Amino acid sequence: GAVVSQHPSWVICKSGTSVKIECRSLDFQATTMFWYRQFPKQSLMLMATSNEGSKATYEQGVEKDKFLINHASLTLSTLTVTSAHPEDSSFYICSARIRPISYNEQFFGPGTRLTVL
């Protein structure tokens, strides 16, 4: 089946540091990838939709200048948490959908656990 990888799987950083998370589709091309965030005991919340070759679409309440998304190729999207603070500590998960769009399953990456001290 389709595989989505994320790197790193976990990161611990100091407050004020910027952290980049990579999301790769390993055996398929993904024109659209999605970035979610999950706080403990809460549901996944969509942060943004990453479109290859164009600007990402951010959900309401998500700061685009703080969470920079770059989708430079059909197999790679990156999320950069700029000047991370403790409240940004969360589980960040990306997902991708196989084309054509009529196939509904989204494949999720293994997630990146970010801890900001």
Place this chain on the structure above:
Amino acid sequence: RKEVEQDPGPFNVPEGATVAFNCTYSNSASQSFFWYRQDCRKEPKLLMSVYSSGNEDGRFTAQLNRASQYISLLIRDSKLSDSATYLCVIETGANNLFFGTGTRLTVIP
């Protein structure tokens, strides 16, 4: 009102038991419905889609009630390996997925 609401759980059931989860959604225009399974500190994985006529996959049965705007998941003959969090996921458009908070299931030996 939340887009998706699930049974609060947790559910602790003995092996072999039958357990059912419900999930209600608020958007009557919702188009697609899914149950995902998420193990602790892991990513969600698709368990099954939910079709209008209801569908079954082994010990798992999913049903959709559009009139009452809810979906359900029934697990028969529970196994220890079924222990996980079950997420109800509703799609309202091409890329708009809404996740429930999940229901935690623990199957006890």
